[in-house]
Every structure is written in C-alpha cells, then in structure tokens.
Amino acid sequence: MGYWELKIAEMYRIVFLLLSSILIGCSHQQAVKLPYYNSPDFTPMFIKQTKDVEQKITHTIADFSFLDEDSVIVSQTFIEGKIHVANFMFTSCGSICPTMTSNMKIVADSLKNDDKIVFVSYSVTPWIDQPFVLKRYKVKHGIKNTNWHFLTGPKRDIYSLARKSYFAEEDIGFSKDSSEFLHTEHFILVDKSKRIRGIYNGTLTLEMQQLIDDIKTLELEE
Numbered sequence: 442m443g444y445w446e447l448k449i450a451e452m453y454r455i456v457f458l459l460l461s462s463i464l465i466g467c468s469h470q471q472a473v474k475l476p477y478y479n480s481p482d483f484t485p486m487f488i489k490q491t492k493d494v495e496q497k498i499t500h501t502i503a504d505f506s507f508l509d510e511d512s513v514i515v516s517q518t519f520i521e522g523k524i525h526v527a528n529f530m531f532t533s534c535g536s537i538c539p540t541m542t543s544n545m546k547i548v549a550d551s552l553k554n555d556d557k558i559v560f561v562s563y564s565v566t567p568w569i570d571q572p573f574v575l576k577r578y579k580v581k582h583g584i585k586n587t588n589w590h591f592l593t594g595p596k597r598d599i600y601s602l603a604r605k606s607y608f609a610e611e612d613i614g615f616s617k618d619s620s621e622f623l624h625t626e627h628f629i630l631v632d633k634s635k636r637i638r639g640i641y642n643g644t645l646t647l648e649m650q651q652l653i654d655d656i657k658t659l660e661l662e663e
Contacts (some may be wrong), residue, residue, distance in 0.1 A: 474662060475630075475655055478637040481608040494636075502606045502635040507563070507594035510575035515561070515590050520635065524659050525559040526652070527629045527641055529609055531566040532578040537626050541643040542582050545628065548649050548656075549586045557660060560589035563603065565623045567593040610639070628652060632659050 451572030476485035477498045488494050506516040528545060530538040532572075545560060552558050558573045564570035570578075575591040600623055603609040630652065639655050641648045 475638045475658055478608070478640065483608065483640055486623050490556050494634075495547065498636055500644055501638065502631055502637075503602060505598065505602050507557070507599070508572050509590040509592055509594040510572050510579050512572040515592055517635075520559050520561070520631070523557050523559050524633055525561060527561045527563065527631065528627070528657070529563050529565050529603055529607075529623060529625055531564050532574055533566065533568050537644050539582075539623075541626060541628075542584075543591075544643055544646055544649050546584060547646065548652055549584070549589050551653055552656065553586050553588070556588065558588060558656060560586065562589070562591045563599050564591065564593045565599065565603070567596050567599055595601055601626075630655055630659070632662070 474488070476487050477494070478484070479486055479498050479500045486498065488497060502517070502520070504517045506514055509515045512588060513554075526545070527549065529540055530541060532538075542562070545562065549560050564575065570593050573592060579589075579591055603623055603625075609625045609627060609629065610623060626642055626644045628641040628643040629637060630641070632638045638659060639652065641652050
C-alpha cells in the first residue's frame, strides 16, 4: 500500500471516529473504536458490536519465537493480552530505519510506564543482526525501555511473520518469495486479541501522536 492509499485509510478512520463521537453524545451505550484490518490491502473494517468481531475478523498475528537483544526468547506470550506496536528494521540501514527508530522512541518513551504496551522491532537482516548487534544498536539510540524488544531469528520465520501476519509490505506480501528483501516504513498497531487495528508511516513524526492516541483508545476497549 502506497503513501496516498495509507492517507486515504487514515481519512476513513478519522471520519469514523468523528461520527462515533457524535453518536456517543446520543447514546452512552456506544464507544469509539478503531477499525480492524483483515487483509493485506488494509481496507478498514468498522465493527459496531463487539460480539461480531470473532465472526467477521478472522486474521490474527501468528505465534512466533525469536531472540531479543539480551538473547532472551521472546514469543507470543509476551504480547498475550497486551497491545503491541511492531515494525521491521535493520541496524545497518542508512535510510529510513534511523528515522523510524527515533519516531518509535517518541511513542515508546511516552508510554514507558505502561505495562499493557509492548513494542517489537524485527530485524530483516537477522543473519547480521545477532543479539549483541541489536543490543549495541539499542544503546546507540538511547533506548532504555524494558517493554521494547529488538528481535532476531531465522530469516524465513521473520519474513513469513512479516508478510503473512503483519501484512508488512506495500504489495500483497505473502505472495512474495522469502528470498526477496523486506523493507517497509510501516508501524503496525495490534490489539490485545492480536488483531491489526492501525497502520502508520513510521518515517513521519506527525503520525506518532495519532499512534499514541489510538493506543489510548484501544486501552479503553473491553
């Protein structure tokens, strides 16, 4: 999904939130909720009733198991029942990754005392980004957040998770071969049930406040 498609999806979300706010003034039984994303084209799906989610939203983040910068195994148990934000980077990237890391740090620092939030940065060059390399990168960027994990592991597993679970590329990612290099500026917001609820351009600082606001909206959901 390109930049303008991303902005159109953002526009749909803003319009939905505004309409929901108006409806709340008329009924205390409704709550503002973010859309769901159930397919790689990131078409927003707006579900009015919580009871309909299980039936209509079938896509969730798959199980995984990788090493973090401290050589600790991080699996789906770390995100069970928590909101998480994911992105894909590599430590030798000289283009968008430093900007993405700085922008993710804005969000992570603003929520560093919130134990209901997890941040995960998956390396797309895991054959280079061993745990000690990720540790060095984290120190270089002044990242001290205990709820932010930089992950490495088998390339096939990371790329499969990125493309099939997070829809992490501009095209329909899971149609690509695992040998094709993965590079995306997207930040993916995932709710407590491991369903995708937001996509953001990680190179744009102005979108970070929206991400923070959307995280707080998710925290209010039952």
